[in-house]
Amino acid sequence: SNDAEGSSEATETEDGKQIVTFWHAMGGASQEALDKIVASYNESQDEVEVRAEFQGTYDEALTKFHSVAGTDSAPTMIQVFEIGTMSMVNSGHIEPIQKFIDEDGYDMGHLEENIVNYYKIDDQFYSMPFNSSTPVMFYNKDAFEEAGLDPENPPQTFEEVEAASKAIVESNPEMKGFALQAYGWLFEQLLANQGALLLNEDNGRSGVATEIGFTEEQGKSIFEWVERMNTDGTFANYGTNGDNMLAGFLAEDVSMFLQSSANSRDLIDNAPFEVGVAFLPHPENVEREGVVIGGASLWMSEGKEEAEQKAAWDFMKYLQSPEIQAQWHTDTGYFAINPAAYEEELAVEMHEENPQLKVTVEQLQATNPSYATQGAVMDMIPEERKIIETALESVFNGGDVDTTYQTAIEQLNAAIETANKARGE
Amino acid sequence: MSYIELKDITKSYHAGNNILEQINLTIEKGEFFVLVGPSGSGKSTLLRMIAGLEDITDGVLKMNEKVVNHLQPKDRNLSMVFQNYALYPHLSVEQNILFGLKAKKVSKAEQQKRLKETAEMMGLSELLDRKPRQLSGGQRQRVALARSVVSEAPLCLMDEPLSNLDAKLRAQMRVEIRRLQKQLGLTLIYVTHDQVEAMTMGDRIMVLNDGEIQQVGKPITLYNEPANLFVASFIGSPKMNMGKTEIKDVSNFLVNKTLSFSADVRMQKAFQVHKNIIAGIRPEHIQPAIHQEATHSLEVIHVEQLGNETSLALDVGGELWTAKWPGQWDITAGNQLEVYISTEHLSFFDAQTEALIRPASFSGHGEVQAI
């Protein structure tokens, strides 16, 4: 029927172009940026037409993929967040990217090292990295100045953050010092920054993880940090809602917070004050280890015609190109996965104008390669995040750290156990 | 040819509490059969059972010699006027009237023809476009009636179809229904509590009380020879005057301890058989002592002028009896009134069984009864 036109059943357009269906989870401004890139690709050649289609959140898109995987309805390629990696690998309905790399003799060497570290599993690439981000600390330079703090020298450690927060609140009782979104990803990053593993078995990279990998001290340090600021009255609670926190920051209700670097552009553009970007803080008593890359990568469906897969592969390569990455980076604040992009005029100009954007890159490059910063892989990480978020909220709202922590650990281990059992291997 | 036959028809809503009790009845084809009875006696229920709207608890219902207990209303080929009209609120008067014809796929031309006739007859021609809610009570009733009339089904059931009409319209309708019934040879079962309707329209009347048949017969028979006290007091308006009767001596008896009458031989015998006897006399039989000599003198308690007749409440041994005299009489309450009461006009009933012992004699019809 007519309706079916353009669905994944038709693989060619009327004028003979190869159709590539591309499922993604980019809403809002990111979708605008992505659509722009897709359009530019479609215009750049006349063999392939990429059709980018929004499929909901990362979670929903992934679930949906699982439901249609192996059928005609499955897309040619799909964007999956980093923590969906393991579940994609396990699904059995994907074509590892390594196959095309080998066939094509494509060199992945130009990629950012951390990105390679994350996505290379068992020494091969299953998916093509695309949009990557890391968390950074945003702060209000004007407020720092007013409070007598050095705006060019942001706090580095948990303790310094606390002190700065106090100073801020003292100078302006209307403003809180620090905000931490109850977001599991941030917790994971704060762990990695201490050199702690999220899961055992080297974050699940040496074998199947069977329980959590961090020590009580490492885990609790984050909770206690928050608790201390909470008692000081310098902590702002925005719960799980990132947008509220951003708005609070812009409205000068809070002076520092952690968030994905993907927000940089937006924040810098919209803030009525000078926005500072800093490295993720770490406890004083441990060295900074660095951050894990976040974001998502692109996966190839199994069982599609070769021409179709080839076309998708071509598009993936296009996305890697420095010009595109430069554009993507400046439009959104995601990294350029290809560092060559930073040489692009567009990026250079942008960095000159907004030197803060560089900080995110610097932080990534300052990261020590280790299992901790390589990031955990397992199919229960989404669940882990929910558990951690609940625990964080509990601390935010004055819950007891010890019991909260214990409950969370029990739940985490139970979840790992169930996930292992459910694989039924 | 018996058209409708009811055998031992019984109805109960709750077990053990019969609304209708063993009804046995035959109605002939083309007969105008009137059903009367006090409120709540089961008239509507009986009608609804014949229509097939109410399950028959027990007994057999035959139409045209065929058992129809099990038949659907639509297979009984009849029409009905509901006591509460049951008009379709969303349809105009015209659509309401034509509803059944359309259902039966009667031709358009025929529909229009019948509609026109019926609407005219019922005085609804001007109201055809109205919705039921825009009609007065009487107008609604006429629509309900029209709906039944227009169907020309051979059997018509009507539940108090004229109760909301004024006397003039009612008289007109009475004639129309009667005419139609004759003309189309309809069998009509007609519930009413209007004395005049019952007497003038019905070929036969059935009196129902408390779910039991009291009497079935020609209107005039019911009036003149009511089978029991109930029928006697129910048929006729104002109702028959009743009084306990005692024998004073061999040739005299007293009614209500007040009115003395002489007893003939037949009556003396009756007094031997029946212990307690009740005498009844119709209001029109307590006559002014003008052409006859006065037999009794009674106190007038109350006078009502009806225009064409005068209704008198008289004291008879402490009870109120009614007399009805044609014309307008200027009688003052409180006075003694000379009246003429003929023993002939007394009906006698057994007080125990309530059954008729002897009807008032109308000494050969054709003679003037009361002038």
Place this chain on the structure above:
Amino acid sequence: MSYIELKDITKSYHAGNNILEQINLTIEKGEFFVLVGPSGSGKSTLLRMIAGLEDITDGVLKMNEKVVNHLQPKDRNLSMVFQNYALYPHLSVEQNILFGLKAKKVSKAEQQKRLKETAEMMGLSELLDRKPRQLSGGQRQRVALARSVVSEAPLCLMDEPLSNLDAKLRAQMRVEIRRLQKQLGLTLIYVTHDQVEAMTMGDRIMVLNDGEIQQVGKPITLYNEPANLFVASFIGSPKMNMGKTEIKDVSNFLVNKTLSFSADVRMQKAFQVHKNIIAGIRPEHIQPAIHQEATHSLEVIHVEQLGNETSLALDVGGELWTAKWPGQWDITAGNQLEVYISTEHLSFFDAQTEALIRPASFSGHGEVQAI
């Protein structure tokens, strides 16, 4: 003391189409006021306006000398029996009856007392626990009546409160309502289309036609001196016989080109003033030629036996006239009948204006009018 006063009361549902037209009326305290009129003439509407249920389009309504146009029904202190009963379907009979008393916070003891009395009077004692849908039509009507009676409001409005009752019960109710009204000194406005109710219960009757008052007066006045043709034909059942009247010669006139009467001086004068005259005669005034000599001979078309009287359809110059004779007459249709018609009993109306020219003379009440 005028209790209710209507001044130029007008009602229209749609502009330009008046349902009621300039009604002027006073009703005295304690009066029993009867409203009659053909179906759709606006009786219910008028009642509802007095109750405050319907907006008054124009005019002033006073109660107790105060303008009440704007008052809520509940502030008018009245009770009402609705033509369609308006029972609360979710409440039992008892709760229905007590609804108003509870609303008015009458004491429990008083409630029970009145409930008991009223239920007994209306024969509802056994049905107190039933829901309206489990009642027969007549039973429902009695509940509606009970609800009004129990309230003992000084003003009662009743819209055909007895239309679904049988004659016997109706007679009984008539007396009860009348007794209650007198006893409590109620003012009662009563809609009916029952001739007997109208004549016997009302202190005054108002005849409404097409939203206009035709006549207001004592029942007997309306009967004897109907203000116009409409009242003449509406009051009295069977209706008055009417016929076109022509002067044959100086001292004679013809009705319906058939019946010849001699004209006296007064009538001769009348014939000079009014061009077209219609004569009317009540059915009971076409009398058997027994005590008087026959004046006319007419063909009998149809005979109806009502038990207490006989109704005869007679051919008068091609039109059907009705005669009503008390008692049962064995007369055969098709025969010629000798009748006596007195000129005295003829009423005359102007054919154009329809107004009464001369009423039938009842030559001094107290004399026997028609035996």
Place this chain on the structure above:
Amino acid sequence: MRIPFGRKIVTYLLLIAAAFLVFTPTMMAVVMSFMTNQDIMTGSLPSAFSLDNYRRAFEQFPLLHYVINSFLVSIAIMIGQLILASLAAYAFVFLEFKGRDFLFYLFIATMMVPFEASIIPNFHTIRDLGWIDQYTGLTIPFFAMAFGTFLLRQNFKQIPKELREASQIAGMGDVKFYLKVVLPVAKTSLITLGVYGFLTSWNMYLWPLLATTNDNVRTVQIGLRQLQSQEQMNDWGVIMAGAVIVIIPTLILLFLGQKKLQRGLTEGALK
């Protein structure tokens, strides 16, 4: 009947106060959709009026196309539901047969099954039927509606039984009675249910998102969802503009339906 002046005033006051409370969120959204992001973020009163948000909302997704799809889908669902629900309700009220009550309770029980809980098996079903990206997949699963059946059953029960009886005597079968009497008499409820069905279909978002993979058959709520981003800053002005665009057709429908509803509601009763 005239309403006394005092009560009129009180009623009006209550009406106005209530209307204000009920309508504030909507009004606020409309105002915000014309505000600049700067004004929104600083929580100030609108300082300028701009259509910018609408322009951007329209740019971000094929809005007109979505609206048309939403209309097609909603109308199809509405009609399907009306037909199926009224048929079922008719059976439950006017037909007496064995197992009727059981079936009714079974129907009611289906209301208990949370749709989100059966969304995965249902998705698999339409996948297997090849209904993904088809109007069939978007509409047919919603045709059967226990809620609507329940609503209509409650309403049909109020139809006086004499009407059924009168038509039985007139020789009218069930289908005709259903078409000629029940449906017109229950018009109001049908309109109510229709409006409800239309609006709920219009407002669905999880299922259309799942059952479609591309813009061709997608509905307007998905567009609204695309305007919200996961962890990036929300552009409230654009979101509100999107929301206003999404609710305008339904509010208009409601406004138009209202008059019809009113008229239908006053249809008279039996005696």
Place this chain on the structure above:
Amino acid sequence: MTNMTAVITQEDQALFVRTKRKQRYKQFIKGILFLLPSIALFSVFLFYPLLRTIYLSFFLTDASGATTVFVGWDNFVTLFQSTIFQQSIKSTFLFVLYTVPLTIVISLFLAIIANEKLKGIGFFRTIFSSTMGISVAAASVFWLYLFHPTIGFLNIIMDTFGLEKVGWLTDPSWALIAVAVTTIWMNIGFTFLILLGGLQSIDKYLYESADVDGAGYFYKLRRITIPMLSPTLFFVVTVTIINAFQTFGQVDILTQGGPQNATNLMVYSIYREAFTNYQFGSASAQAIILFIIILLMTIIQFKLGERKVHYQ
């Protein structure tokens, strides 16, 4: 009347039985035909998923929802031991308690004041029913903004009155209330419309009769309006309860189940279990439990309620 035999002949008897049976059969067929379209679709899109859900609840699954390990009642056992699930049940019941009575009372109030015959009443009716035309997505966005801690209307008002700002969606003691308020607001439109319809179909004669009886406004409300409205109310209560148990969209957009699972209502929990955690077995078990809870509630409602309901 002479040869009237009062006995029903055997033939008649047999005929009755036969036709009764035939009629009953015909009625049955007719009934089923009327119900067939609904039954067919229910079977495919409701009963089958339900059975499938029951089946799944005894398994662990992989990410694509395929069963892997049979675990018997384990999923249920685990659930009942899980504090998260207990919290979820508690929140759900609390939520029902917050939303249902208030929705009904407010809508009834609106319906009653909008039932008066006044000038311009149509305008108010439209306003009151307007929230029905606002989708979950749009409504949640409105309220998300209203509850916004910094720029939200509610906190700005709190601020102007010198009150402490409230963490509407972040404070566990407020979040459920905030979601409830949103839900009530969203539900008002439809509930209002249904109740208004119910009010308008009450025979006006009943009110006239009560007016004449001298009944006051509230007396009429209590003795006529409410009882006569009872079928509608019953319907509305049933539906509102079921809807409350099935709340999803508002939670998804406003709180994602947080803070501290305070708004992790059952359907959301099911969604999360399936869509985020890929635990279709556990999600199915939750769905079954939810189904049983709603079923029990509805049965209780029908048992207690429908007897009090007055049908014409």
